[in-house]
Amino acid sequence: MITGGPELPVNPLVISDRTRVFSDHDGIFYADPKVKAGDYITAGTRLGLITDYHGKELETISAPSAGVLLILFGTPPVNKGDNVVVIGRLPTYSDIAVGQSNP
Numbered sequence: 492m493i494t495g496g497p498e499l500p501v502n503p504l505v506i507s508d509r510t511r512v513f514s515d516h517d518g519i520f521y522a523d524p525k526v527k528a529g530d531y532i533t534a535g536t537r538l539g540l541i542t543d544y545h546g547k548e549l550e551t552i553s554a555p556s557a558g559v560l561l562i563l564f565g566t567p568p569v570n571k572g573d574n575v576v577v578i579g580r581l582p583t584y585s586d587i588a589v590g591q592s593n594p
Contacts, residue, residue, distance in 0.1 A: 506579035510556045513574055516541050516549045520569040526560060533557045538576055541569060554578060 514520070522539040526532060536554040543549055552575060554560075562577035569575060 504559070505582060506559065506561070507582045508580040509561070510554075510558065510578040510580065511574050512538075512552055512555065512576035512578075513572055514541060514550070514569045515571060516543070516569070517571050518543045518549055518569060519567045520552075520564050520575055521567070522563050522565075526563065528560050528563050530560045531558070532560050532578065538563065541575075552576060556580060 518541045520539055520541050523537050526536065526538055532538075532554050534554055534557050538552045538554055538560075540548055540552060541550045554576070556578055558581055559579040560576070561579045562574070564573065564575035
């Protein structure tokens with residue numbers, strides 16, 4: 492199709508696990524405007540909130556773990572049980588060290 496070989500990334504980002512956050516309510520999801528998919532976040536980062544259909548706050552969604560924000564629910568209506576957030580966990584130094592052998 493095209494000439495040449497593939498260009499592989501020098502330091503690829505490897506997602507070792509995912510953390511998912513599900514809605515506990517039916518209502519309207521408002522993503523926090525300070526975060527977006529692709530951001531690196533820490534545990535406790537405020538990601539948004541869910542209100543009922545009249546604006547009463549029902550739930551604040553915060554990151555349960557650190558990592559890369561892979562998915563942030565993009566449509567306002569949300570149902571109980573909907574997956575509203577997915578965070579990709581990056582390998583830690585100990586994860587990497589386990590896979591390496593010492594000379």
